[in-house]
Amino acid sequence: MPPLVTFDRATLGYGRRAVLTDISFDIPEGDFLGLVGPNGAGKTTILRALLGSLQPLAGTVTRSPTLRFGYVPQRDQVDYNFPLKVIDVVMMGRYDRIGLGRRPSDHDRKLAHEALEHVGIDRLADLPLADLSGGQKQRTLIARALVGEPNVLVLDEPTNGMDLVATTQILGLVRELHDRDGLTVLMVSHALNEVANYVERIALVVEGGFRIGTTDEIMTETALSQMYGIPVEVDSFDGHRIVVAKRQPAEATADRV
C-alpha cells in the first residue's frame, strides 16, 4: 500500500530562507508518528508542508488522493471568546462535507454526538466551550477532528499547558484511537519525554537537523546526544523511558541558549 504522505528530498522554508533541507520520510497507513523537537526547530514548518499550506522550496511532498486530515490545533489557537456550545464546535469538523451554504442535518448532529461519545464527553455537548477544562477542550477539538472521518489525525502540541493528569489522559486517548480504530496519527510536540512513551516512530527535529526512526532507534543516548549536541542519558522506569540531559558547566551550553 502506498504511503499516505511522502516527503522526498524536500527543502522547507519561507521566502528564500530554508529552515530544513533535504528531508525524506513517509507516513504509511496505520503509523503512529511523533514529530518532536524544541520550539523554533522547524516542527511547524514540516506540519504546514504536510497539511499543504506551505510549498517546498525544493523536492516534493506527495499526498495520497484519499488523504483526509483530522487536524487538532493548539488549544490557544482557538478563540474561546466565541459563544459556542461544544456540539457546535464539533459540528465544524463536518462543514466541508455538508457543503457550501447548507445547514447541518440530523445525521451530522448524530455523528457529532457519536464523536463526543468516542472521546468520553458527550454529556458536555450543550455546555459553552469556554467553560470546559483544558483537557475537556482538547477532547472537544479531537472529537471535531474525528467527526470528519479522517484517515490521518494530526495533533499540534496536544498537551501544551496541561497538568500531569490531563496530559496522561489525552495521550492515553490518542493511543487508544490508534490502537482501537487503527487511525494513523501524527503528534507534534516539544516534549520528548511525553511523546516517546506513546508513539511508535519518532521524527526528531533540531535546529537544521532531522532524523526519523522507530522509538527504539531514536531513544538512544548516542542518537539523542548527537541530535541535541549535549550529553543525554536515557533511563527506563517501570517500562517508561525518560530522557535526561547530563549536567554540564554553564559555559559548555551557553552558545545553545
Added chain:
Amino acid sequence: MFSTVLLFREALYGALVIALACSVLGVYVVLRRIVFVGAALAQISSAGIALALFLTGAGIALGPVTHPTVMSLLLTIAAVMFFAGGARGRVPPDATIGVTYAVAAAFGILLIAKASHGEVHDIFLSGNILGITRNDTLVLLAVAVPVLVLHAVFYKELLFVSFDRETARTLGYNVRWWDLLLYLTLGIVIASAMQFAGVMLVFNFLVLPAVTGLLMSHTMRGLFFWSVASALGAAFIGFSLSVPFDLPSGPAISAASGVLVLIAWLGRKVAVRT
C-alpha cells in the same frame, strides 16, 4: 412626543436599517477583534465623502466617481483589499490600522476645510440622521438586504474561518477569500451608512450592540439576537428622545447604546453572583 417623532419616521426607518445591518456585521467585528479595522474603515469612508466634496467644490467633475457615496465606497473597498491581505513585513497589523485611521482622519478634516461650503458639509462627517428620506431608506435597504442574505447563507463558513482559521484551511477553505467577503460586505455597509450616520454612529453600531449581545448570551444565536435587538432598541430610543428634546440624533443613539451595554453588564454581574 411620538407625534413629533412620527414627523421624522422616514429618518427613523433609515436609522433602523443602518442599525440592523451594522449590528449583524458587528458580531464578527467584535468576535474577530477587528474593532479598530471597523473604526479605520469608517474613517476612510468619511475621508471618501470629504474627497468627493473637495473635488466637486474645486470644479473637478469625474462623473459618478465624485458622488460622495461612490467615492466613499471606492476608498473603503480599496482599504478592505488592503486589510484583507493580512500582515505585512515588520509593521504590526494594529499599527498599520492605526496609521490608516490617523491619516484618513487628518485628510478627511483637511479636505473638508478646503471644500467649498465646508461648514455645511461637516454634517457628512458627523452624520445627519434626520435628513434621511424615503429614497435614502430604500437605497440603504437595497444594500443591507443582499448583505444580510449573504451572511445568512454563508453563516457557517464565515463562523468557521473566524473561529479557527487554521483548521478551516486544512479542510480546504480558502480563508483569504472568506476574509475578503466579510471585509467587503463590511466596507459596503459602512460606506452606504456613512453619509447618513457619520463616523461615530457607524462605529457605535459596529461595536456596542455586539458587546451587549456577548454580555447577554452564551450562544451565537443569542448573540446575534441581542446584538440586533439592542441596536434597534438604541436607534428607536435615542431617535425618539433626540427629536422632542432637540438633541443631535447620532450622539443620542450612541448614548442609548452605551446605556444598554451598561445595563447588560450590570445584569451579567448580578446573574453571576446569584
